[in-house]
Amino acid sequence: MLTGSTVGLRARHEEDFPVLRAELYNDVVRSSRADSRPWRPVAPGSTDSRLTVDDEDEESVKFSVVELAGGTLVGSAVLWGIDNHNRGAHLGLSLLPASRGKGYGTDVVAVLCHYGFVVRGLRRLQIETLSDNTAMLRAAERNGFVREGVLRSSAWVMGEFLDEVLLGLLAREWRPDPKA
Numbered sequence: 001m002l003t004g005s006t007v008g009l010r011a012r013h014e015e016d017f018p019v020l021r022a023e024l025y026n027d028v029v030r031s032s033r034a035d036s037r038p039w040r041p042v043a044p045g046s047t048d049s050r051l052t053v054d055d056e057d058e059e060s061v062k063f064s065v066v067e068l069a070g071g072t073l074v075g076s077a078v079l080w081g082i083d084n085h086n087r088g089a090h091l092g093l094s095l096l097p098a099s100r101g102k103g104y105g106t107d108v109v110a111v112l113c114h115y116g117f118v119v120r121g122l123r124r125l126q127i128e129t130l131s132d133n134t135a136m137l138r139a140a141e142r143n144g145f146v147r148e149g150v151l152r153s154s155a156w157v158m159g160e161f162l163d164e165v166l167l168g169l170l171a172r173e174w175r176p177d178p179k180a
Contacts, residue, residue: 006102007104007108009064020064028158032157067099077108078092086123088122089116109145144173145169148166
């Protein structure tokens with residue numbers, strides 16, 4: 001398990017699937033805002049890629065996010081679009097509703113940066129998030145990500161096109177949290 005100050009990123013366990021399905025993926029509005037793919041229901045026992053982990057997939061690493069204090073599942077995190085040639089990747093996270101607003105997002109981004117830069121040896125990480133996602137923008141910027149641009153009307157979300165903000169961080173700019 002990779003650990004930060006308050007959260008750990010671990011392998012996805014079987015008992016995580018029903019919680020993630022019920023609290024993240026079955027919430028149509030939140031799921032539509034978090035994933036660029038169109039929402040569709042995910043049935044119990046489904047092998048839908050939004051939940052399952054494919055150990056053969058070299059371009060994506062999915063984690064379950066847990067509180068360090070008690071091991072409680074608080075969300076999901078992913079390093080995706082891993083490009084080993086150009087040494088870059090994208091990162092994303094989604095916290096369960098009861099776990100939002102507690103600073104976990106900032107810690108998850110920090111741990112994903114550690115994984116990307118230290119464990120994987122990547123050179124660049126980036127985040128694309130909706131322009132009104134202030135929690136993700138704040139978590140990214142607290143970890144040193146720089147706003148690189150706005151992708152105007154690039155995301156179709158619940159009947160309208162929304163802007164996305166592109167943020168990037170280079171390994172040479174990253175300052176790991178000494179407490180982590």
